[in-house]
Amino acid sequence: MMPPDWRPPTLTTERLVLRPFEEADAPALFPLAANPRVTRFTLWEHHRTLDDTLVFVRDYAQSRYMEGTPEPYAITLKDDPAGLPVGAVGCFWASRPNAAMELGYWLAEPYWGRGLTAEACRAVVAEAFATCHPERVQARVIAGNGPSRRVLDKLGFRYEGALRSALFRRGRYEDVLYYSILRPEWPM
Ligand SMILES: CC(C)(COP(=O)(O)OP(=O)(O)OC[C@H]1O[C@@H](n2cnc3c(N)ncnc32)[C@H](O)[C@@H]1OP(=O)(O)O)[C@@H](O)C(=O)NCCC(=O)NCCS
Numbered sequence: 001m002m003p004p005d006w007r008p009p010t011l012t013t014e015r016l017v018l019r020p021f022e023e024a025d026a027p028a029l030f031p032l033a034a035n036p037r038v039t040r041f042t043l044w045e046h047h048r049t050l051d052d053t054l055v056f057v058r059d060y061a062q063s064r065y066m067e068g069t070p071e072p073y074a075i076t077l078k079d080d081p082a083g084l085p086v087g088a089v090g091c092f093w094a095s096r097p098n099a100a101m102e103l104g105y106w107l108a109e110p111y112w113g114r115g116l117t118a119e120a121c122r123a124v125v126a127e128a129f130a131t132c133h134p135e136r137v138q139a140r141v142i143a144g145n146g147p148s149r150r151v152l153d154k155l156g157f158r159y160e161g162a163l164r165s166a167l168f169r170r171g172r173y174e175d176v177l178y179y180s181i182l183r184p185e186w187p188m
Contacts, residue, residue, distance in 0.1 A: 002068040011123045018073040021057040028084040029053050032108035041145035070127045075120050086111050089120045091128035099135040118154040129186050136180050143175035152179045
């Protein structure tokens with residue numbers, strides 16, 4: 001357990017500042033997380049009330065920070081002086097005894113197609129390898145999410161295969177595609 005006020009360190013990339021979430025982020029994040037096109041292939045449902053967003057930025061974030069994991073990070077743009085969140089990215093433990101972490105990410109729709117998610121993920125996976133020492137970082141993609149597969153390709157993750165009809169979501173069974181990168185394969 002980490003001290004209750006522990007926060008993951010802020011990370012800076014060419015175009016982004018990745019920083020821990022704060023309760024005050026909820027009003028800016030809510031309309032972005034309320035977009036059903038963002039959650040078309042996610043395990044979480046689009047936010048319906050500001051309270052859904054508050055639970056994420058305050059309660060969920062706090063519980064992960066207490067584990068000392070770099071998850072969730074607010075994705076903010078360097079050229080926004082207000083530093084408002086435009087998405088979330090992070091690495092959390094999938095299985096601590098097996099030293100396996102999982103990468104997750106989403107970006108608000110107006111920012112898609114600029115390579116920002118890969119840029120954010122590169123920094124967060126590097127931070128996870130450096131500070132949490134996983135042997136494996138995996139990512140799970142619901143079949144049909146081509147843009148997410150592209151992000152993982154760009155990061156050098158390897159496609160491992162599909163668990164067929166492994167997820168019952170929104171009234172139907174979905175194939176779940178597994179990707180991973182192992183510690184010796186990470187370029188840093
Ligand atoms: C998946 C997602 C994170 C990709 O982020 P991104 O920053 O747009 O990623 P990139 O800019 O690197 O683009 C990746 C691919 O998306 C596709 N893409 C590009 N512009 C797009 C647009 N305007 N709309 C939809 N897809 C687009 C392209 O196939 C692109 O590949 P390319 O760079 O080889 O052309 C983003 O679309 C998203 O947040 N989606 C909703 C949440 C989600 O599905 N998260 C992942 C769950 S596993």
